[in-house]
Amino acid sequence: EKGGWSSFMAKEISEQPEAVANTLLGRSADGAVHIPELDGLDDTLRGIERIVILGCGTAAYAGMIGKYAIEKWARIPVEVDLSHEFRYREPVIDERTLVLSISQSGETMDTLMAVKYAIEAGAKTISICNTQGATIARESDAVIYTHAGPEVAVASTKALVAQVTAVYLFGLHLARLRGTLGTAEASVLLAELQAVPAKLATVLEQHAEIRELAHWMSDTRSVLFLGRHVGYPVALEGALKLKELAYIHAEGFAAGELKHGPIALIEPGQPVFVVVPSPRGADSLHPKVVSNIQEIRARGARVLAIAEAGDASVLPYADKVFTIPPASAFFEPLLAFAPLQIFAMELAAAKGLDVDQPRNLAKSVTVE
Ligand code: F6R
Secondary structure (H helix, E strand, O other): OOOOOOHHHHHHHHHHHHHHHHHHHOOEEEEEEEEEEEEEEOHHHHHHOOOEEEEOOHHHHHHHHHHHHHHHHHOOOOOEEHHHHHOOOOOOOOOOOEEEEEEEOOOEEEEEHHHHHHHHHOOEEEEEOOOOHHHHHOOOEEEEOOOOOOOOOOOHHHHHHHHHHHHHHHHHHHHHHHHOOHHHHHHHHHOOOOOOOOHHHHHHOOHHHHHHHHHOOOOOOEEEEEOOOHHHHHHHHHHHHHHHHHHEEEEEEHHHHHOOOOHHHHOOEEOOOEOOOOOOOOOOHHHHHHHHHHHHOOOEEEEEEEEEEEOHHHHHHEEEEEOOOOOOOOHHHHHHHHHHHHHHHHHHHHOOOOOOOOOOOOOOOOOO
């Protein structure tokens, strides 16, 4: 069943290009996104005033990325909440609110209960779900299925890239309905999304090199992760993977937050992964992240960078660089997750741990 791979997780990481490609299938025509599952909801989607995205763990990070994209492309305020926090704080929602839930299993009790709460309050509901016919999918007004295929390993990998793909498709669909993006601009974004599978396949070729680093770091007690914009949820995901698989203390930060506290954690030898934005683009956050790298490096941090191929500016300050093919800001997460997933998996394997079935965790959390 593992098809020659050492674990389901390794197999599922390798299946990520297909997970993205299959999620894109049948959802565009003539350079424009069209999601047939949302037919009949056009008026609703034109009329909504805000969006609340709900999910837990890795799915919530897909939601955070979705917020950046939907706000930028469709110009609607988006809030992201953890499903289990949402319904216990009397959230302000009504029939002009769209609740977009994200769940691989479609059975996560926290998310299901939050969706039910939203329905009671009169909100419209759409779910992004990887399991056909799952409870959350059935409860929602509409469902955008991710086509990642069954995910067996407890840690979510290919489902995440499929979720980000689906939320981007949704953002582009909404932008078209609401007229917030020019046709040309929207089709360039779609083309970039369609280019992800081939680019992601090249990122996966660095597996052996990442394994080497992970093995070498198998005694590490703490790892920090930094990113900005859509790279921030990538940092959070890198930390979550390391915690759940390798049982190592890890934290992800928005790089801009460093000087507001976390930089005090930096001491000589502290490993820090940094997700470096592309240097291209007028509004690139690249210079700011490079200056963060210089700040932590000056305090002795061991810098492990994920940067665009050809970006020479990080080389003088990084102890190790993993590269991703050039892509504009929104498409970097889809390429930058893989090195972090592989790192956590290989570090766990080096410690002799079961990467498919980490302690204390279940694949589908059907209790509150
Ligand atoms: C992390 C992980 C969990 C799930 C979370 C939500 O690797 O797998 O954080 O992402 O429990 O699960 P779903 O997406 O099934 O609702």
